[in-house]
Amino acid sequence: MSLKIFLSHSSKYRDLAIKVKLSLQALEAEETLDIRFSDDMVGAIDWRQWIEDNVRSSDVFLLLYPSASMEMGWCNYELGRFYDSKRPIICIKNTDIASPPPAFQPYQSYDASPAKLGKFLRELFHEGVFSDKQPINADVGNPGTEFYARGQEVANVLAGQFAEARVKEHFYERRLVFSLRYSGAGALDLDKSTVEGNTEGLHLLGLSESSSTTWSSLKRAVGDDGGWLTDLESALPQVATGALPPALSPYRSATAGIHLPIVVKAETADGRPRQLVVIFVSAGIDRLLPLLGWTFPRGMPDDLKYLMQLTRLLFRARWEILEPRFQEAQFHSPDAERCAALARDVMSDYAAMEREMEQEMSSSLGKFFGAFDKDLRPEVSACTAEYMEVAKRLRDDTALSAEALAGTLEALLRNNLRWLELTTKQLELGIADIH
Numbered sequence: 001m002s003l004k005i006f007l008s009h010s011s012k013y014r015d016l017a018i019k020v021k022l023s024l025q026a027l028e029a030e031e032t033l034d035i036r037f038s039d040d041m042v043g044a045i046d047w048r049q050w051i052e053d054n055v056r057s058s059d060v061f062l063l064l065y066p067s068a069s070m071e072m073g074w075c076n077y078e079l080g081r082f083y084d085s086k087r088p089i090i091c092i093k094n095t096d097i098a099s100p101p102p103a104f105q106p107y108q109s110y111d112a113s114p115a116k117l118g119k120f121l122r123e124l125f126h127e128g129v130f131s132d133k134q135p136i137n138a139d140v141g142n143p144g145t146e147f148y149a150r151g152q153e154v155a156n157v158l159a160g161q162f163a164e165a166r167v168k169e170h171f172y173e174r175r176l177v178f179s180l181r182y183s184g185a186g187a188l189d190l191d192k193s194t195v196e197g198n199t200e201g202l203h204l205l206g207l208s209e210s211s212s213t214t215w216s217s218l219k220r221a222v223g224d225d226g227g228w229l230t231d232l233e234s235a236l237p238q239v240a241t242g243a244l245p246p247a248l249s250p251y252r253s254a255t256a257g258i259h260l261p262i263v264v265k266a267e268t269a270d271g272r273p274r275q276l277v278v279i280f281v282s283a284g285i286d287r288l289l290p291l292l293g294w295t296f297p298r299g300m301p302d303d304l305k306y307l308m309q310l311t312r313l314l315f316r317a318r319w320e321i322l323e324p325r326f327q328e329a330q331f332h333s334p335d336a337e338r339c340a341a342l343a344r345d346v347m348s349d350y351a352a353m354e355r356e357m358e359q360e361m362s363s364s365l366g367k368f369f370g371a372f373d374k375d376l377r378p379e380v381s382a383c384t385a386e387y388m389e390v391a392k393r394l395r396d397d398t399a400l401s402a403e404a405l406a407g408t409l410e411a412l413l414r415n416n417l418r419w420l421e422l423t424t425k426q427l428e429l430g431i432a433d434i435h
Helices: 011-025 047-056 073-080 114-126 146-164 199-204 215-225 227-240 285-292 302-331 336-360 365-370 374-396 402-432
Strands: 002-008 032-036 060-065 089-093 108-111 174-179 194-197 251-253 257-269 272-282
Touching: 002 011, 002 073, 011 032, 011 060, 011 146, 047 073, 060 073, 073 257, 073 272, 089 114, 108 114, 114 146, 174 199, 194 199, 194 215, 199 272, 215 227, 215 251, 227 257, 227 272, 251 302, 302 336, 302 402, 336 374, 336 402, 374 402
Parallel strands: 002 032, 002 060, 060 089, 089 108
Antiparallel strands: 174 194, 174 272, 251 257, 257 272
């Protein structure tokens, strides 16, 4: 007989996969193992069809999981092609990993220690656990035989190979990895899409280091601070085309402050995103101030200079006026008197900023609206109307609760973000005209 094994691994651990394949084949006798993995693909082949054919025709699915930070997008994709029967699914994980990745947790796993790898080899070759009790090479489990000694050597060598992969990778960022699942109709399934990350990323969201959660659970956990998750979901069609994803709403943490979520990597298959990597960049005001204090070169066109000045004011409005008051209203439960003072401060600071525009930028309503292309003016009018409505609410409500104030300030933050997007669009148009 010949047992067909599909070896699933991350491309980063290709050398480990080759070592595992050769080591297992070194224990064959009369019966053989047919071990397939991505290196077996020849050139000019339909790789998706190759995966489909080889996964579906395999008797055993074997995942190599040497690092908890290993990207699982393609491994999960391959596992999805294998789910149509009760064939064995196995995970060999490194000794410092508590449990297999989420999709593999229901199935058998082995630690990559000499003892546990020896057990795997005996069950595979001697006991025929994965081949309907038909041994592949019974001598692997018979002390005193050549293959028994070779099996012990293989277990030690493979344990050493896994040990090398335990070298810690230090990512100097807060990172989350979204593995996406879809319903039969092709819609994103938030209940089955999983979220993992490094320690810093998980802690930022209030999750423990060993946590694995679903998109829907994360969305419930972060509550009102999950606007960036909604933005991310809306951006998936754009990501699927290969286009750069849009900016995501800031994430606010009561303990760690404000962070900007940024999509740094996306994997797609069959026209749909399969995995997204998001990092969180600290947006402390002390780091933004150098950016906000830029100067302009001589000879710069007046229209571009005006837009840059406007962008700087919008950043200042966000980080100097709105965010500090929003943080206080959202997380410190100020009383009614303090809420009223915060509302007055916001409106007073906005009035001062408008005066600054008039004095330093020679700005007027006509100049302001004239700075935008005619195709953008409907959006400019809509943003203006939105701002006027929210500002009126802030001015007129003299009995604001902390919750109501936070909601109004959050509406102003959203409006500020719309203005930033509009000025960015206009800047792109202005830069395109530079010859």
